Amino acid sequence: MFGVLGMLGGGALAAHAYSNSQQSIPNSAYGPTLWRNESTDRLFPATVGEPPNYKYDAADKQVAQWSRMGISQDTSCSEGLSGETKETAERLGCTAVLRATYVDLTGEMVATVAIIVLPEGAAGQEMGAYFDDQEHADVPDAAVVPFAVPGTLAAKWQGNRRNGMGGEALGGDSFPYAIAVTTGAVNGRTSGNLPGEFGDYGANEEDRKPWMDAANALSETFHTHLGNLER
Template sequence: MLGVFGVLGMLGGGALAAHAYSNSQQSMPNNEAYGPVLWRNETVDRLFPSTIGVPHYADQASDKKVAQWSRMGVSQDTSCSQGLSGQTKQTAQRLGCEAVLRATYVDLSGEMVATVAIIVLPKDSTAAQEMGNYLADQSTADHPSAAVVPLTVPGTLAAKWQADKRNGMGGTAIGGNLPYAIAVTTGAVDGRTSGDLPGHFGAYSANTEDRQPWMDEAKALSQTFYTQIQNLEG
């Protein structure tokens, strides 16, 4: 069930080279130089751990003891145009998006599915922070952009995960020496959609309230990956 669907195009350097590079991180003299390129050099399992959760300590996000989500698959396509949608795609492209790395996870209850996107932006710029500001604004918008294109993973609980089943979005920027933003979209494994309550049931912000738990989970997962990416810089 937890097989990887592709390997991010081998992250531009080959799996063995990436593995060797990540093993030598501790001896790298300049973390400032490594931050902007870690997305090319880290292995898939370090960028997108097989399980992930809110850590008790900063370096434990991928510790199976705190696991809240299990990885279903990783996208081979790293293009910005295929990884993002709507206004989110337009914003990322305007800011110089270089790549979008995606993976799909299912929570341990087997009820919620999420696709996580690591948005790679130009180094030595404010692009990541601007992208983070955009994502923050979307989290409180009446009609937020769906943001991330869901990654469907055949043969898993995410086999029916589609764009029209997105219920929530959230995101954050890392910034500084790490020119990345994290965007997440969430939905129900069974395909239930939120925010479409009929008639008076959907009045007086009921649709917004129905969507809020999905938004909150997306935001929390983006913060977890914020921690994970920071830890990779060493």
């Protein structure tokens, strides 16, 4: 599976994607193969943001909120996901996990976005139900294994710095994907570990909230972005 993204990262896939763009392929046929046929720059744009209206695309630099630091060449489900998220995806037949790391425009928050490739059928809906449950969990699963990018603000991004998670299923038999996001602080600050009475009465949950909100918003942004790539 490692070779899949190795090809994704080179010109071979760009040429393949261009060739496919000249064909008239129904959405229902193209959806399941989108992850193989789109270039990495299309799947993970250099910048992403939540469009304020239909006039903008999520990859439009005018709405940029996150900048890409790097793209992982490891597409293994077991290496790209962790904990209960990994167990759930593998139980549902995970085919691949494509990951990229972004830093927000303040330079303070880092995130790894994972595109989870699932079998056609009900797997996407089940993954979506799992993410809905996690959003309300006392201690949400960290979901994605952080992808550190040397020489960037994400150089020290690692598992023990994860503060928030979010996820979205793209659903539908012909579009078998889910998005998972893990967020943290660039400076390594961890959330939800307030001592003594400071951690009582939901304070730890509130301390995690900014990272949870950012992870959910970024997963929704990629939900929209990938949906726009379907032809």
